[in-house]
Amino acid sequence: MFIEPHWTGGERRGWIEVICGSMFSGKTEELIRRLKRARIAHQKTEIFKPSIDTRYAERDIVSHDERHIPSTPIDNSQEILLLSQDMDVVGIDEAQFFDAELPFVCDQLALQGMRVIVAGLDMDFKGNPFGPMPALLAKADYITKLHAICVCCGHIASYSYRKVSAKGQLLLGEAESYEPRCRKCYTAGPAADRRAG
Numbered sequence: 001m002f003i004e005p006h007w008t009g010g011e012r013r014g015w016i017e018v019i020c021g022s023m024f025s026g027k028t029e030e031l032i033r034r035l036k037r038a039r040i041a042h043q044k045t046e047i048f049k050p051s052i053d054t055r056y057a058e059r060d061i062v063s064h065d066e067r068h069i070p071s072t073p074i075d076n077s078q079e080i081l082l083l084s085q086d087m088d089v090v091g092i093d094e095a096q097f098f099d100a101e102l103p104f105v106c107d108q109l110a111l112q113g114m115r116v117i118v119a120g121l122d123m124d125f126k127g128n129p130f131g132p133m134p135a136l137l138a139k140a141d142y143i144t145k146l147h148a149i150c151v152c153c154g155h156i157a158s159y160s161y162r163k164v165s166a167k168g169q170l171l172l173g174e175a176e177s178y179e180p181r182c183r184k185c186y187t188a189g190p191a192a193d194r195r196a197g
Contacts, residue, residue: 014110018095018136020122021146023160024180028062028093030146031119032069035091038115043088047071048080050097077102080109087114095120096130103135110141125162125178127186148180152188159186 017034019027038045051073062068071091072083077098084090090109095102095118106116122137122145124130137143147156157180164177 012113014112014114014116015141016106016110016116016118016136016139017142017144018133018140019117019119019144019146020133020137022123022148022158022180023121023178025146025148025157027119027121027146029067030144031091031093031117032067034117035069035089038089043115044086045089045091046084046087047091047093048074048083049093051075052097077105080105084109084114089115089117092116092118093120095136096122096124096133098132100132100135102132103139106136107139121160123159125160127159150182150185151179152181152185155182155184157182157186159183161186 019030021027035045035047047069049071071093074080074083078101080090080092080102092098092102092106097120102118106118109116118136118140120133120136121130122133145158147158149155150157159181160178161181162178
């Protein structure tokens with residue numbers, strides 16, 4: 001279980017928290033939970049998402065279970081530095097879709113004394129490291145890896161299996177395009193047996 005760090009007396013120091021895992025593992029839900037707690041504590045928060053992610057809403061970050069929180073859609077990670085002045089907490093969702101500068105941006109925010117909470121897929125549908133996530137995980141002070149449930153066998157799932165035929169790494173989609181699978185069922189591909197019922 002993740003124990004939220006907190007500032008202690010004296011100089012304010014920042015840090016980076018990364019929430020990672022497969023699709024349907026609850027990453028965005030956990031990000032929203034942490035950000036709402038920060039707001040309850042009257043901390044100044046700013047939340048960002050990539051502008052290309054309009055699956056549920058143009059501006060809000062929305063989890064698969066329909067929890068939501070207002071955010072600012074942006075085109076590149078440098079905008080985060082410009083829009084986060086004087087914040088206590090900065091949240092970033094769908095980090096895998098950002099440019100390679102995101103780890104540097106998060107580092108700068110943490111050096112300015114901010115708590116930076118980042119959520120994203122650690123692997124793409126091919127099981128390869130996704131975008132800036134490997135560098136973010138290397139720089140993180142705290143890492144939470146969440147798991148989904150494999151739709152084929154019911155074990156914990158760490159992989160996002162793409163069910164549709166599409167070229168390219170980037171395909172925004174939900175349950176119609178992806179499903180969570182464990183290592184064994186992911187490797188078995190389309191031939192993986194489904195649970196009865």
